[in-house]
Amino acid sequence: MSAVIDGNGANALAPRIVGVSLAERSYEIVIGPGILDEAGRRIAEVLPGARMAVIADETVAGLHLDRLALSLTAAGIGFETMILPAGETTKSYDNLITVVERIIGGRFERGDAVLALGGGVIGDLAGFASAIVKRGMAFVQMPTSLLAQVDSSVGGKTGINSPQGKNLVGAFHQPSLVLADTALLDTLSPREFAAGYAEVVKYGLIDRPEFFAWLEDNREAIFAGGEARIAAIATACEAKAAVVAEDETEQGARALLNLGHTFGHALERTARYDASRLVHGEGVAIGICLAHRFSETLGLAPKGDAARVEAHFAAAGLPTRIGQIPGETPKLGELMDAIGQDKKVTRGTLTFILTRGIGRAFVERKVDPDKVAEFLTRELNP
Amino acid sequence: MSAVIDGNGANALAPRIVGVSLAERSYEIVIGPGILDEAGRRIAEVLPGARMAVIADETVAGLHLDRLALSLTAAGIGFETMILPAGETTKSYDNLITVVERIIGGRFERGDAVLALGGGVIGDLAGFASAIVKRGMAFVQMPTSLLAQVDSSVGGKTGINSPQGKNLVGAFHQPSLVLADTALLDTLSPREFAAGYAEVVKYGLIDRPEFFAWLEDNREAIFAGGEARIAAIATACEAKAAVVAEDETEQGARALLNLGHTFGHALERTARYDASRLVHGEGVAIGICLAHRFSETLGLAPKGDAARVEAHFAAAGLPTRIGQIPGETPKLGELMDAIGQDKKVTRGTLTFILTRGIGRAFVERKVDPDKVAEFLTRELNP
Ligand SMILES: NC(=O)c1ccc[n+]([C@@H]2O[C@H](COP(=O)([O-])OP(=O)(O)OC[C@H]3O[C@@H](n4cnc5c(N)ncnc54)[C@H](O)[C@@H]3O)[C@@H](O)[C@H]2O)c1
Ligand SMILES: NC(=O)c1ccc[n+]([C@@H]2O[C@H](COP(=O)([O-])OP(=O)(O)OC[C@H]3O[C@@H](n4cnc5c(N)ncnc54)[C@H](O)[C@@H]3O)[C@@H](O)[C@H]2O)c1
Ligand SMILES: [Zn+2]
Ligand SMILES: [Zn+2]
Secondary structure, eight states: OHHHHHOOGGGTTSOEEEEEOBTBTOEEEEEETTGGGGHHHHHHHHSTTOOEEEEEEHHHHHHHHHHHHHHHHHTTOOEEEEEEOSSGGGSSHHHHHHHHHHHHHTTOOTTSEEEEEESHHHHHHHHHHHHHBTTOOEEEEEEOSHHIIIIITSSOEEEEEETTEEEEEEEEOOOSEEEEEGGGGGGSOHHHHHHHHHHHHHHHHHHOHHHHHHHHHHHHHHHHOSHHHHHHHHHHHHHHHHHHHHOTTOSSGGGGGGTTHHHHHHHHHHTTTOTTTOOHHHHHHHHHHHHHHHHHHTTOSOTTHHHHHHHHHHHTTOOOSGGGSSSSOOOHHHHHHHHHHHSOOBTTBEEEEEESSTTOEEEEEEEOHHHHHHHHHHHHOO | OHHHHHOOGGGTTSOEEEEEOBTBTOEEEEEETTGGGGHHHHHHHHSTTOOEEEEEEHHHHHHHHHHHHHHHHHTTOOEEEEEEOOSGGGSSHHHHHHHHHHHHHTTOOTTSEEEEEESHHHHHHHHHHHHHBTTOOEEEEEEOSHHIIIIITSSOEEEEEETTEEEEEEEEOOOSEEEEEGGGGGGSOHHHHHHHHHHHHHHHHHHOHHHHHHHHHHHHHHHHOSHHHHHHHHHHHHHHHHHHHHOTTOSSGGGGGGTTHHHHHHHHHHTTTOTTTOOHHHHHHHHHHHHHHHHHHTTOSOTTHHHHHHHHHHHTTOOOSGGGSSSSOOOHHHHHHHHHHHSOOBTTBEEEEEESSTTOEEEEEEEOHHHHHHHHHHHHOO
């Protein structure tokens, strides 16, 4: 933690490099402002001679694609660009097929790479395409949203949505390199920045209480940009990389990363995935608060921790209670159904990530659905 | 080889088991007549508690699905069946999505399995679906064609065709178990049996000259069924398993398995993938003969080996010359184009699997396209 807390005065804005250790699939995450202009050089080092199929959404392409193109050209890297609409509905079978056919038509080979420039939507879709063209091409992630920089670009989960549910179709396919330009976040909307920030806080709450305390002291600096932002993103990536190295294909330990997500996904579902009402990170913020309050109710966590978490999210401009979601409040039955859909109900019990207090989350496989319903009844009628 | 050549008098039709060694992805191939009736028990041992999404084509389902269903039921295994049209065009995006959505709709979990009952088409499609539903479910192969038993069901290559070419979209996804009932081949058409046999012979020609000699002595017994058939399939699986264990994701050594395939694929392409003119194994048979004759022409292989290979294929009812393909003979230019499409042309040279004689194949990365054209000119105008 010392590097994060102390900063590094002499070389304040030098990029931070976080390694993801996965034997022959290991790779580096490079984090810092201005990385976009070094992209060509850094990619050529890791994938010499590879051509790039660059995928971006319209918003990000309009803002940042020209600079990427310049950097690739300067490094002598050949590329083609494919631009898709922005938004969650882009993660569809149709767009996947379009991208795959464009890559094949561009005569890209297995040693060439798909380069995702964008948020989690583009990263997930482009990564999945790279996993299945010719049974696997190289893949480079250039995450441009805070959520993508601290979560979706790290760990190799790729995929699209099925009409039957989110992220149900995909592959584990690790990138060869992740380039996170922290200055690109300056064009992100404050709402999307805050949503991504919920995932940053999550890592502190799972098992890094000192990181959570540091976030409490540095939140404004992180939102402002600069050294604190780089440090926060690097620590989040380190936290995720550690879990991924232990459990690449989500057999066990990786489950802790779902802190707040069972409640959060249920809220996203009952809000009909309407981003004007609730984006993912907002659902996670409320979900994390619910997980802490539920743990307190069950007598697992000390009184006061839930309130501290709630205060931090609120200060960051995030919602913390179900009642804050615009539109109709979900009914208890709807919410319980949505929870049952997200998690397999094993012999009448539910699996939740609960906590013994800040930085002490754990997996509980035997949660009594009646206890959840009782708790949510109070949350829905405060 | 002794087990193959000697047979095993005491227990003549006991199943043979071939292991595929891939660390935690290792699995067994069980080969013998009547395995279909033991499928439930054998699957329950490897995947206790798993439900099965059974995929078959109409032809195979009509002949053999009832017995599989009985066996699964007897072992207490829950399952759903999905039946697709027979034929290469089934390996399409549309069928992939249909199968994936049916699996998701059936509420199969990651620990459940997709079970492919059929030839290489069903195995490739179902295997790919199992690789991408929830980023990877378990997978069981029950190959029912000779080609599938000795080639496509072993090694984890799965996929579908793109409108731009065959097998361009897919994943490496190893099965948990392969069950090859050699008696099911009795319902296979003689033409399809012979086509699969070309791939059996291929393993002898790559690096097992004693196996090729044994095949020369046992061809009729293999076509008839019984012990020789089991032995031939087991040896072919051993040969493929050895290559796969060395090179799981086709970075190098696996290339030798393409003996005869550069010419073969080019012939399939110029025959417009019309199965009434040429099926894959027939293209491979001609391709292997061309590779041997070309190697002889180049002075690499001793005179006479090509003729011996040709005689063996001819006795098995397989074509050995381009002129035997019904319909219009391809033009040289067409054939050379098709060869260039199959293999990346690296700085003006082509990669071919050539041979120094029977059982002595090797990868040659610097084949002069002019030499190939010269050779093919003679082959096209005998
Ligand atoms: N693969 C994983 O492990 C993983 C983990 C978490 C989330 N996800 C997925 O990630 C997706 C959510 O990611 P997201 O929040 O980045 O969504 P997103 O990609 O839709 O980006 C959010 C919005 O911000 C815009 N944007 C992105 N970068 C910008 C920039 N620098 N400037 C201006 N606008 C910018 C986008 O155009 C979009 O409108 C979901 O589909 C989710 O399932 C995946
Ligand atoms: N994954 C790999 O490593 C790999 C390797 C080689 C080939 N392949 C693929 O395999 C496919 C070819 O395999 P195939 O030749 O088995 O094709 P196939 O699956 O189409 O089967 C050939 C025909 O035989 C029928 N059939 C299968 N078993 C039968 C039985 N027991 N009784 C009666 N009829 C039966 C089928 O219905 C079909 O009409 C191609 O798509 C090829 O790309 C994959
Ligand atoms: Zn999340
Ligand atoms: Zn073949």
